[in-house]
Amino acid sequence: MRKIFYKIFIIGFLLSEILFAQNGGKIVGTVKDASTNDLLPGVNIIIEELLMGDASDEDGSFSILNVPPGDYEVKAKMLGYGTIVQKGVKVVSNLTTNVEFELSEQAFEVDEVTVVDFKIPPVQKDLTNKIQARTSEEISRIPITTVNDLLTQQAGIVKQVRTMPISSLPAFGQFATIPTDGLHFRGGRENETLYLFDGINIGDALWGGYNISQIGELAISSMETHSGTFGPKYGEAMSGVVSISSHDQISKTPKVSFKAFTDQLGMESQSQNSYGAEAFISASLPFYDKLGIVYAHRSYSSDGYINGFIYPEFVNSEGADKSGTPEKVPMQYNDTQFDLAKIIWQPITELKITLGGYLAKANNGVYDHYFKYNPYGVPRVKLDDDLAYMKANYIISQNSFLVLSLSNYNRGFISRVYENPAYYDILPQTGNGEFSVTGEDWVFFKTNFGRKSVGLDYVWQINKIHNLAVGVGYEALQTDLERRNPDGGVALEEYKYKPIQMNGYVNEKMEFDEMGMIVNLGARFDYVDSKRKVLVNLANLTDLTAPLEDAKAEFYVTPRLGISFPVAEKAALRFGYGHYYQFPNYFKVFQGSYYLASTGEYRPNPQLENTPIASKEVLPEKTVNYEFGLQTMFSQNVSADITGFYRKTSNLIGVLLSETTEGKRFQELTNIDYATVKGVEFSVKKHFTDNFSAFFNYTYSNTLVSTSILFSQATDEARTFPANWDQPHSFRGNIYFEFSSGFGFSLYGSYSSGYPYTRSQFDPNGERSPWIHELDINLFKNFELFGFKEQAYIQILNLTNDKNVWWVYADSGIPGDDASEATSHDYTNNPSMYGPGRTIQIGLKLWN
Template structure:
């Protein structure tokens, strides 16, 4: 039996040797490209403006404008115009010098990714003592006039002020985002980028790496249309720019906290009131600055350790070897069923070889261990799986500023992730028991023993080479070109134990399916992706246009069935495979903004966005024989198999958006956006009947839907000790199915259910959402942050009471509303140059019991009307104990107290 040891590192000797070749090739390419005219987009911004004489208003050519402490600068032209490109996001001081005029230092100049910071400079003639300078504090503009779609940039300081523990909590608080769904799209339709490197896992398109808040310089969340530089996403982009060490001094922070769940609902969440239940411990640190004795080399390092007991507990009434529900042998102790252990490390080296050259090396590592609550095992918690994840990302980024107009960026990365899941590490562990053990003997009854039977191992590697070129070809045109190459290596193995004889008395007599039979998945695939784009940003006084085109190429690099009715384990006919075809796509993107005044701007955007289906949907349930033949695993005992389909087309979304931003009072901005999304070629399943009358399901492009909505927000910038943001989203998200496997599940029913043929509400369709964020305080002294969220109920499918039969159509009723508030308070002291802080977090401040899942018979989480026909309970639990499923609710109140210091 194939198995990847949990103890060995992901990067084995073979890959280390490849990495050496990869890095050597990277450095060779650096020299080959050192003299070429080439850009990079997605991680830097631009500063631009006009230098004038303060007395006459005349433009001043030849002024030297540069970013203090860095190698970014430019000279003004004959019209006094200047621009500085390739500036990482952050807060800077910009210095302007011209012979015969006083030097001007403009502080607090904020640069955002992909945006232009307008900064006009007025110089005074030098008629006083030589060398005296003028200091100007830059006013951050209330609106960004060159934004052509909905995008939010959140700075490191803004993240620090909020009661959030990770980027997902920040993202969830953005308008149009509900439970990870961006503007009504399915999960897995968002691309995550770290310093311009994509970090999604292609198996399910989830994010592979957790970037700590302390590592983030800027977080950009794009929920509207996005430029052609971004691909493999239909709903949104999360663009993370990490911090670099400062070149002039070392900075360091250290913090830790202790947390615990405190709730008034002890009957629903057992063991949280105990002295040993529901705790969390966290320590983290950062340090960054210049590397001693090495000029122009800086470093930044972040580390974190987190142990979280979770809030969902089971009680060990039964041991896994028990079977009789009335003869438990457990010790009655409580055991966490949603714990998490997490370690992360992020290191970044930045080397300014000389003024036009910059080289960065980024390393990120994460180690996760956790389990997932299973209500059926609440009385046998030792029987559920533990899950393990290791992730390593290496990236090398070379940035060359060829001239004041042009720069290019070369990126190389290796992203490697290993997943494993099992109850016991050894597949032949003698503690494993047969699947039939401890099964409930009546409805509404917990298991009385047994363990989960599945185990899986998955190793994913992504080799990336990427070239981006940007050039300010004229005052009005910033042209971007780019291309990238991805080589995937996906190694998947999965199976589940079975009883050898079916004898319930032989509890340890287990076997695993034979290789190449249903229930034993084993394959390695090496698909290839290529992409290229061109993007032009046209900036005029009364109009800004973003126009781009993107080309994508995908080679699944796998065989597929020549005849889908004749899979390999058909006994009647010889099977045959053919090569899966290559897929290509061209995507146009367009956005335009019209500044109607210095206080208002209108934008309109349109684009086609596509995404290759998840690799699980392309390759699932296949097996590679030793002779190189690929077979498709079909279970002949019934409709139990969903196979991948390598011939799936890309999923497509066409999006339209229009919006208005308007300053209505000092530091107060109103923003209105309307959008429409047309969803096509989404993944569904179809039922295939083989020539020998067996049935299986396979993925196809068939689902569709549309989303339409409006967003209204009011943003009061932090001033006079307080700031706030309130946004209101009204949205309709409809489609023919929410789950790609809906047809498969419908046909598993007896008799089969009829699948939907019309648009209904999607599972995550929240019609009204209100987000509130409120911050108050004095920088460097004290701060209070509060975020709140109100959402109307997402839909559920009602049942005809006491029958279990669905009413009419899916998602025809709404769950109760959802309300939540989180709070953070911090006090900072400075003693002998060291900053000390004490902080408090309270998540779910009001201890709200939000009902995330409900019973179809009642529409509530605590009542199942079908219990009227439950009959006798064969077990030790009551009906209410089983019906009250704690995983149906949001997490209860959690309080964290912590200390930190920094210098």
């Protein structure tokens, strides 16, 4: 009786944990008697860290659903048998981890515990699209400064490089500072990725993307990147999904972590004046252990490696005198603050409610070479975002659960030189022929994006084969934009639209155990109503009385299919196929709109000279993804994956030249561009055993686009050329050693093709900049003091202090000097053409 009660209690309690976890993976397996090989029922399988578990059923199998991503110790315990703990069981969201136990009989009174390393399964059987996952432990093993570095170290993800040609005018452009994620996934444009934080969409639908680098390393329990044919649960993304999970458990024993680092070591040439601090705490209330709190904070500041200079007499000499000791002004700085707080409440076993949210702010400088000696003349970017959400998990039955989520996300963006518009009038725009002397770039950009969303997910494990997941979501968006010319305060663009988006999905996961085949079959629908007004005939652009009508709402259905099939004991093939639609970022959809006070309407602004006007009908951009993969295991701890992919993208937003009825030409933003991407990714991973781990990635990709730049002149639609971000070859690898003495190191290196550039207009992007390489090292010593674990480390980024070339001049083919003899070296030697030099950081971590 006691045994039954205990089992019921364990099952009930642990199931609640299973079902309330979010973005979870699944742990399944069987328990056998080691001597007889009989399947053992009634064995308690427990993840003590999460207080989750199951009891094996009559055929000795167990299943723990919805386990938060991460590395865990899984314990199998049964009276009369020795307890076994498997450590290092890695759980990835939406995937199944197999854990097999063999228990040995023991004397009744003996309570022997055997700890063994988890044996990585030869293949991840249900992997139907490529997922690159990093747990918090793995993250701590790689030298990074921001979380963004984690992404760019993965296969198929390329960092965006901004090319800022020299200019003798402050024609910096209003759009040069707009927010972006700055990443290209599998050859896609930037901002084609969905960003999830604890399962909540935190992407900025106005501008696209998300500033992932602001999130603290300590706040993350896992980060997963889906760069291929991801399932129908994820929409409004064509290239990838980045899912970040924060710690989401009630810690009965308080957990504390600190991390601080700096490169302010008195070596100016090896420093970017960077520092950062992180703190994390997770605990349950001492008097009420059903309520836990999580708090994490991160501050980070870096001057960057590109500075402007203010010479004492430069302004007074009207730009002639560059003598004396200049004041150094960081122009590519990056400062962020991130505060996360969560309350996890489990009042009853069937219900768990999580209230969470964060406040984040980021201040960024963007280097403009024209303002090198007038560094306060460039616009500065301020990004504030906050998220508040509630997730309620409710167990309907043992095999099904419901997740309800409510969220409110806001993101404000300001790009300006001064907060006070009157300041723009104080100084005239003057230059000395090459550089700005006084005045500022006339940029005053202010936007606010808001998303109020509600979502409902239902998961039903119908039987051992069929798992059905369905979900619906509703999002009420707010897109406020104000773009002014500070010189006179004229509004170039101004609107407050409130689009509505709805979505739903259904996914059937079929696990044919006998064949070992896994099939994911699903579909997704999206409905988007931009709620904007459009001209009945855009050719009547200049007629301010021309009639308007509501823009047409868009509805689209996208099928997804993923199959995994074992071809050997230690190898599995997979195939993925899917259609992926993404409605363009709203700043494109509403491009050119302003508020006409005389009619009280938002309508296209005919006065815009260099800004395209959004077409009457803007369609979603579309990508068809194909993926073939093979995963295999060379040895118990070395696995490999090779993936071939092909992507065909159409309806990309581009610029078309149009005419008004009076014959005035204007640029029209419409779905005219397209792209194709094909490539191969090869990954080898050595799991952490025998004191070391390692990974190696190679990516070959070929991205052909009909245009690389959104706001360019209209291009020849009939031809494609390599995208600006196309890097055909990319090698990346890491090796991590941790010795029993506590000393260790982590070495990360990459070697990638240079970015393309255009030497001849007849061969766009036909030339390549030099290869780019990177070598970072982290040397550390782990120790224990005062009852805590500590780590002291030295991290050296760009160990060899190589000067990487980001971009070159089209006419000379080299950085630093163009082919013109009329330009000075100072003028052409734009420091943003190069990557950063060596920086040396020291840091300290503490955790329990």
